[in-house]
Amino acid sequence: MPDTAAADLLFRPVTELAASVRSGELSARELVQASLDRIDALNPQLNAFVDVFGDEALAEADGVGPGDERPFAGVPIAIKNNRAVEGKRLTFAADFMGDFVAPFDHNVVRRLKAAGFIVIGTTTLPEYGIMPITETRRFGATRNPWDAERTPGGSSGGSAAAVASGMVPIAHANDGGGSTRIPAACCGLVGLKPQRGRISLAPELGSQFLVTDGVLTRTVAETAQVLDLLAGHELGDMAWAPPPSEPFAAAAGRAPGRLRVGLTTTTPLPGSPVDPVCIQAARDAGALLESLGHEVEEVEAPWQIPGMLELFTASFGPAVALQIAFAGMVAGRDPVQDDMEALSWAIWNLCKGIDSVQALAAEAQLHALARTLVTWTAQYDVVLTPSLAEAPVLLGTMDPQSADPMADFARSGAFTPYTATQNVTGSPAISLPLYARPEGDDAAGVPLGVQLIGQPAGEGALLALAAQVEEAHSWAGRRAALAG
Numbered sequence: 001m002p003d004t005a006a007a008d009l010l011f012r013p014v015t016e017l018a019a020s021v022r023s024g025e026l027s028a029r030e031l032v033q034a035s036l037d038r039i040d041a042l043n044p045q046l047n048a049f050v051d052v053f054g055d056e057a058l059a060e061a062d063g064v065g066p067g068d069e070r071p072f073a074g075v076p077i078a079i080k081n082n083r084a085v086e087g088k089r090l091t092f093a094a095d096f097m098g099d100f101v102a103p104f105d106h107n108v109v110r111r112l113k114a115a116g117f118i119v120i121g122t123t124t125l126p127e128y129g130i131m132p133i134t135e136t137r138r139f140g141a142t143r144n145p146w147d148a149e150r151t152p153g154g155s156s157g158g159s160a161a162a163v164a165s166g167m168v169p170i171a172h173a174n175d176g177g178g179s180t181r182i183p184a185a186c187c188g189l190v191g192l193k194p195q196r197g198r199i200s201l202a203p204e205l206g207s208q209f210l211v212t213d214g215v216l217t218r219t220v221a222e223t224a225q226v227l228d229l230l231a232g233h234e235l236g237d238m239a240w241a242p243p244p245s246e247p248f249a250a251a252a253g254r255a256p257g258r259l260r261v262g263l264t265t266t267t268p269l270p271g272s273p274v275d276p277v278c279i280q281a282a283r284d285a286g287a288l289l290e291s292l293g294h295e296v297e298e299v300e301a302p303w304q305i306p307g308m309l310e311l312f313t314a315s316f317g318p319a320v321a322l323q324i325a326f327a328g329m330v331a332g333r334d335p336v337q338d339d340m341e342a343l344s345w346a347i348w349n350l351c352k353g354i355d356s357v358q359a360l361a362a363e364a365q366l367h368a369l370a371r372t373l374v375t376w377t378a379q380y381d382v383v384l385t386p387s388l389a390e391a392p393v394l395l396g397t398m399d400p401q402s403a404d405p406m407a408d409f410a411r412s413g414a415f416t417p418y419t420a421t422q423n424v425t426g427s428p429a430i431s432l433p434l435y436a437r438p439e440g441d442d443a444a445g446v447p448l449g450v451q452l453i454g455q456p457a458g459e460g461a462l463l464a465l466a467a468q469v470e471e472a473h474s475w476a477g478r479r480a481a482l483a484g
Contacts, residue, residue: 007484009034010166014075014222017169018116021074024066028074028118032061035076035120038167042482047142048152048161050081051089052121060118071229073116078162078171081122082129082155082323083213084204085109093136094127096327096339107202108172108213108230115229123158123171127341128323131400131409132182132416133393134158137341141395144186145480146446150392153183156216160187163216164480170222176211177316178419181431185387185449188433188478189216190466192223193419194231195457196426197241202234209315209363210423218476220467223430224252227459241457251460252467259294259465261286262380264301267389268308269417277448278386281435285450286384288434288473301383302376303421305369309413312420313347314354314362320344321351343405370425374456377427382465385418387431387449391442418451428462429453433475445481 009017009031020026036054043049057076064074079085082092084102086109091097105113113119124134124142134142134157144152145165152161159171160183173180175193184191192214199213213230217223227248233240244251263286265279286296305311324344328335337345354362377383393415398408413420422429435448452469454462470476 007038007166010038010169011218011479012169013219014072014170015225017075018072021064022066022068028061028064029058031074032057032076032118032120035168038165039121042165042167045143045148045482046145046161046165047140048123048158048165048167049078050091050093050122050124050139050158053088053119057118057120064116068116070114070116075117075170076120076168077112077117078121078123078159078168079109079119080125080156080159080172080174082125082174083109083172085119085122088122091138092128092323092327093125093138094327094340094344095138096324096335097330100330104203106204107200107234111229112172120168123162125155125158127344127400128320129155129176129179130320130343130347131155131398132178132412133398135395135400137401143395144392144446145482146188147392147443148482149394150443150446151186151395153186153392155179156183159216160184160189163187163189163218164483166483170226171216172213173216174211174213175423176319177312177423178416180214180216181387181419181429181451182416184216184431184433185447186392188447188475188480189218190220190223190430190432191216192227192430192459192463193422193428194227194459195241195428197239198459199230200232200234200237200240202236206236206238208319210319220252220463220470221249224248224463244460246460248460248463252463254464256461256464256468259381261289261294261296261382261384262377263296263298263384265386266301266304267417268301268303268305268421269413270304270306272389272414272417274386275390277437277441278389281448282384282386282450285434288469289384292468292472303373309410311362311365312424313350314359315366317347317351318354318359320347324348341400341405342402343400343409346405366424373421373425374427377453378455381455382462383453385451385453387418387451388415389417390415391437391446422453427454427456428459430462430466432466432469434469434473436478
């Protein structure tokens with residue numbers, strides 16, 4: 001297979017790739033080898049992978065033949081290195097985890113494997129998934145394929161860089177404050193945060209207030225198809241989302257009907273600036289929705305809550321601290337300052353200073369805020385916002401190892417103010433790569449995303465609208481500069 005054909009191959013939709021393997025037009029080995037070749041060529045510059053499982057992936061591909069009825073048999077996929085892959089390193093990009101080898105598959109990994117996906121490697125993230133950038137003491141900086149001097153976002157930054165550059169056609173991600181949607185916006189991809197409880201966190205957790213898993217793709221249809229695979233509770237889950245009335249892929253293929261859309265550029269962080277280019281992108285998206293027959297109203301959102309960042313940290317922090325505590329179990333000792341980056345250490349100590357009453361009080365306040373916001377959004381079918389408040393930042397803009405790491409953490413919130421509220425409410429939200437930053441901009445040509453927020457458990461309707469937008473204003477032909 002010529003190099004150019006191999007490069008183009010990894011930009012085809014995963015359903016097409018699987019169909020080619022099933023028909024015998026393409027072998028699974030050819031497909032996996034093309035992915036490994038792209039990783040060899042591009043990863044030294046982009047640094048998107050923690051580990052690559054080349055020999056194992058090829059051996060698994062050799063076991064996939066024509067006629068394999070698994071829906072994605074032979075298609076390579078990458079897993080973010082904060083979910084267990086049996087027999088492989090699980091690091092959270094943290095020194096303190098050492099080279100711990102996971103003894104089991106996480107639920108999402110198990111389901112992806114059962115569908116025929118071949119796990120080709122694991123991808124980078126910020127230490128413990130804290131920051132919306134992917135720069136770590138352990139593995140270094142991951143770079144954006146559209147501009148190697150800029151971040152691919154975080155915390156699923158390695159997965160986003162891998163898909164945007166065509167090293168893999170799809171990658172796993174997860175989202176606790178925007179960690180799927182932020183890198184999607186930075187790298188020109190589709191990033192859906194599903195409804196809270198839609199995808200099980202088994203076997204480790206029965207529930208989690210903020211975090212849910214998903215994938216990064218190039219098309220809405222792919223996101224919907226893989227959501228059908230991942231959705232559904234596992235025995236022992238404490239809570240789960242109600243099952244959809246029809247498959248998400250079917251919903252994404254239907255016309256959404258005429259919808260009422262609330263357009264807001266109000267930042268949830270009081271006093272946080274928003275780049276006019278990001279505001280204009282949201283308004284342009286609103287005009288596009290109007291042209292498609294929807295009713296669009298520009299409104300002020302009631303989410304400017306004083307102390308919001310501190311309140312969110314009081315819930316997000318313990319989720320981080322739980323990962324650090326797990327690393328301590330692996331290491332067989334309590335952590336010391338040298339075990340981790342300055343920001344992780346600061347959050348660890350902050351959480352140790354929060355007593356049980358304060359933790360429960362913060363969670364209760366977030367529940368009340370969630371109820372207020374869901375009540376407000378109920379008057380619209382969809383809420384439209386910018387995905388980010390500025391362009392993907394230059395590498396080094398935020399430093400989790402600085403002398404004042406909490407200031408850098410606050411700075412990260414100013415970069416990504418629009419995403420975390422949906423983790424608080426639990427409602428689904430999706431970032432779409434509708435635009436590119438204009439000529440003359442410091443980041444000219446870099447993707448510029450918008451966010452659509454849906455109703456609780458309303459991923460089907462949200463995906464239907466996203467698919468309509470994609471058909472009207474397709475991004476399919478765009479390719480990152482470093483994708484070749």
